[in-house]
Amino acid sequence: MTSSVQQEREAGMQRALDLLGQTNTRLVSIFGSKDEDGTARVHYILETSDREYRIFSGRVTGPISSATAITPAAAWYERELQDQYGIRCEGHPDPRPLLLHENWPGEVHPMNGMPKEVPWTNREYRFLRVQGEGVCEVPVGPIHAGIIEPGHFRFSVVGDTVLHLELRHFYTHKGTEKLFEGSPALNGVMIAESVSGDNCFAHAVAYCQAVETACGIPVPPRAQAIRLAGMELERILAHVADVGALCGDVGFTVPAAYNARIKESLLQASTQYMGTRFWRGIAVPGGVTRDLTATDAHKLAHAIAEASRDFVELAQMILNTPSVLNRFESTGILNTETARRMAVVGPAARASGVKIDVRKDHPTGRYRHVNVEISHYKQGDVLARARVRIDEAATATRLAIDALRDIPTGSIRSALPSAGSGEGMSAVESPRGELLYWVRVRSGNIERCHIKSPSFQNWPALPLAMPDNIIADFPLINKSFNLSYSGCDR
Amino acid sequence: MIGDIAKQSLQSPRVLIPVEDLLGNARGSRIPDVCGESLSIEIARRIVDACPTSALTLAESGSAPELALNYGECIACQRCVQAGDGAVRMAANFTLCGVRKHSLIRRWNLTTRTEIPQDDPVAVDAARAIRELLKRALNIRQVDAGSCNGCEAEIVALNNPYYDLERFGIHFVASPKHADMLLVTGPVTRNMAEAVKHAYEATPSPKLVVAVGACGCSGGIFAGNYAVTGAVDSVIPVDTYIPGCPPTPAMLLTGILQTLQRR
Numbered sequence: 001m002t003s004s005v006q007q008e009r010e011a012g013m014q015r016a017l018d019l020l021g022q023t024n025t026r027l028v029s030i031f032g033s034k035d036e037d038g039t040a041r042v043h044y045i046l047e048t049s050d051r052e053y054r055i056f057s058g059r060v061t062g063p064i065s066s067a068t069a070i071t072p073a074a075a076w077y078e079r080e081l082q083d084q085y086g087i088r089c090e091g092h093p094d095p096r097p098l099l100l101h102e103n104w105p106g107e108v109h110p111m112n113g114m115p116k117e118v119p120w121t122n123r124e125y126r127f128l129r130v131q132g133e134g135v136c137e138v139p140v141g142p143i144h145a146g147i148i149e150p151g152h153f154r155f156s157v158v159g160d161t162v163l164h165l166e167l168r169h170f171y172t173h174k175g176t177e178k179l180f181e182g183s184p185a186l187n188g189v190m191i192a193e194s195v196s197g198d199n200c201f202a203h204a205v206a207y208c209q210a211v212e213t214a215c216g217i218p219v220p221p222r223a224q225a226i227r228l229a230g231m232e233l234e235r236i237l238a239h240v241a242d243v244g245a246l247c248g249d250v251g252f253t254v255p256a257a258y259n260a261r262i263k264e265s266l267l268q269a270s271t272q273y274m275g276t277r278f279w280r281g282i283a284v285p286g287g288v289t290r291d292l293t294a295t296d297a298h299k300l301a302h303a304i305a306e307a308s309r310d311f312v313e314l315a316q317m318i319l320n321t322p323s324v325l326n327r328f329e330s331t332g333i334l335n336t337e338t339a340r341r342m343a344v345v346g347p348a349a350r351a352s353g354v355k356i357d358v359r360k361d362h363p364t365g366r367y368r369h370v371n372v373e374i375s376h377y378k379q380g381d382v383l384a385r386a387r388v389r390i391d392e393a394a395t396a397t398r399l400a401i402d403a404l405r406d407i408p409t410g411s412i413r414s415a416l417p418s419a420g421s422g423e424g425m426s427a428v429e430s431p432r433g434e435l436l437y438w439v440r441v442r443s444g445n446i447e448r449c450h451i452k453s454p455s456f457q458n459w460p461a462l463p464l465a466m467p468d469n470i471i472a473d474f475p476l477i478n479k480s481f482n483l484s485y486s487g488c489d490r
Numbered sequence: 491m492i493g494d495i496a497k498q499s500l501q502s503p504r505v506l507i508p509v510e511d512l513l514g515n516a517r518g519s520r521i522p523d524v525c526g527e528s529l530s531i532e533i534a535r536r537i538v539d540a541c542p543t544s545a546l547t548l549a550e551s552g553s554a555p556e557l558a559l560n561y562g563e564c565i566a567c568q569r570c571v572q573a574g575d576g577a578v579r580m581a582a583n584f585t586l587c588g589v590r591k592h593s594l595i596r597r598w599n600l601t602t603r604t605e606i607p608q609d610d611p612v613a614v615d616a617a618r619a620i621r622e623l624l625k626r627a628l629n630i631r632q633v634d635a636g637s638c639n640g641c642e643a644e645i646v647a648l649n650n651p652y653y654d655l656e657r658f659g660i661h662f663v664a665s666p667k668h669a670d671m672l673l674v675t676g677p678v679t680r681n682m683a684e685a686v687k688h689a690y691e692a693t694p695s696p697k698l699v700v701a702v703g704a705c706g707c708s709g710g711i712f713a714g715n716y717a718v719t720g721a722v723d724s725v726i727p728v729d730t731y732i733p734g735c736p737p738t739p740a741m742l743l744t745g746i747l748q749t750l751q752r753r
Contacts, residue, residue, distance in 0.1 A: 099717075101680070101681045103680050103681065103683075103684075104680065110716050110717075114716055118716065120680075142682065142685050143633060143634075143666075143685055143689055145664035145665070146662075146664070147632045147634075147642055147645050147646050147662060148634070148642070149634050149637070149639055149642065150634050150635075150636075150682060150685065170681060171636070171679065171681045171682050171685070172634070172636045172637070172638075172676070172679055172681075172682070173636075173679055173680075173681055173717050174636055174677060174679055174712050174715060174717050174718055175712075175715045175716045175717035175718070176712075178715065178716060178717075179711070179712065179715050187542050190542060190565060190567055190711060191711060194638045194640070194705075194710070194711060194712075194735075195638060196638060196639060197637070197638035197639040197640025197641070197642070197643055197736065198639050198640065198643045200638075200640065257650070257651060260646075260647070260649070260650035260651065261505060261650055261651045261652070263647075263650070264505075264647060264650045264651075264652045265505075267518075267647070268518075268652075270518075271517060271518035275518070275520065275580065276518060276520055277518045277644075277738065278640065278643070278736075280520070280566070280735070281520065281566075281567055281568050289568075484639060485639070486636075486637065486638045486639050487639075
């Protein structure tokens, strides 16, 4: 899928750090793996100024020099390396544990092998202390007030105004990357579907494409078209739900209920024509498991068109309502420079003037044959993020309908080699942004699977949109980014 | 503007699903159903092999071989449907929602090719106390103990105009201190275990705990992995279970009402 990816395996680390120092290089991911002799290897995936993905890697024999000193976007990746593999990144400004909380003994690194039993400990975790006259700390979570995933937010406020927000996540850390190890490549897709439940199809497709690249498995054009339709439908669902939730957060409950209704109509159409509400079990390495008859494809396209027409009308109404604009406009601004510095992806990047979209920059499968217009705004506020979602729902509608009206004929699934081997990666534009899977397959089993989730990349940027906003606007700002906790924590 | 919305809202067709169409409806859940008559020992072996979790098991040692399907471990992947030669289908109806843990397991005698009847589900004491105290009102606090957010997406859907949970006098509240029922999803992660215990302790008695989804019922595909403690009942007492991956809104509603013995 990504044949253009260039790899440098030896002495790649220094080369990656040099490139990261240049403007127009975007950090995509940093992760570890083990060589056959058990030595750790660190991989850097970068997008260079020519908009190509490049992978660099090098063997780790001692502490490595930290990339975080060069770009703050690397901070969480290196903390993850430290937790998973015990790799020390020299010069890292914040080497606190990330995935593993107080209950986990500091000397146990899950990717290096697990002891029979891991004792429960009570290590100390220090939050950053903001001091001064009138400064108060407001801790929120891990359990939140709504039907939402868990995470902790520590606000330092003066009156209503937020001075500083510190995130503490990874409450839903399930050791997913470790769980992939040893799993048959065919079953790995079930794990991928359980990384972030509301984007499960994007995860499944990205995983399958990575395995297909690694093992050289062709995907029939018909399957590619069905995958595109599913991914765009998932985008519509996500954006409709997000815009509804934003309305709910400013007390505009009628459109919130209406959006929930539009979303449900699409889930029911999916059930009717694909047998599943969230397209679970559809993508598999080599293609898809379920075909669509011409009539069903037409009916599904019709359902999408109807839902989208209602949403367009509703969105107009929302954007013309002064009380909504009053809350959305100039709230939670993430400026372009910060968005670039933090390597932010997805709708949040496009709302802050960073015009990136995997569908356009690194198209895979059926996306190679379609034209994707990228909606982008400069303002970086809640309103811009809402507008990007509204525009993208319209683009996604067109793409999904086009794909469904013109599905190439042929098979939907190609046979798998019984024991494929190789390394491969694939990125897709999930509703939340660039989602990338990197896999190493050996004799048909997954040896290592790394997930770069857009939420892992974007969460650290959220606190940078908070200062000078009032704490009561936090739910709204948070919702406008709509990041996945489980996708981030894995 | 608001007037326009109100007008549109009144003009739009009703979407509310009648309760009789929801209870026991398994549409869209992809939960499997086994047809005992079509079973053979070969088919049973094949579907047990195809199952990526240990939901399907075969006991061949006793006098009569037995096939067991533990819905609490089923991730609705459809592998058994594909391997079952017609003996396994996607369920059209499914009522094992909001039941005790042992009731999640169905068994078939492979010699007689019939299902072995289950014990009657045992009533949950707390459910009677809550019903007597509160009649039709119920406050639910949802707790995500480490889920992938799939279950949450479906729980949120209960509030949409198709399901309208509030018509049953049931609503979601912001604090466990206001709750009669905890609806807990996810394999419990090590990092959430303490918070889940706190939420349980903060909920006043009488209280009900319902474990939701394959992960909540059994730990699902994450069972045994380093970062999770397992099913919800690995950290707090659980009254009833709602399987599924994720359970559909209809299954959730069936499970909540069945836990209250209101159906």
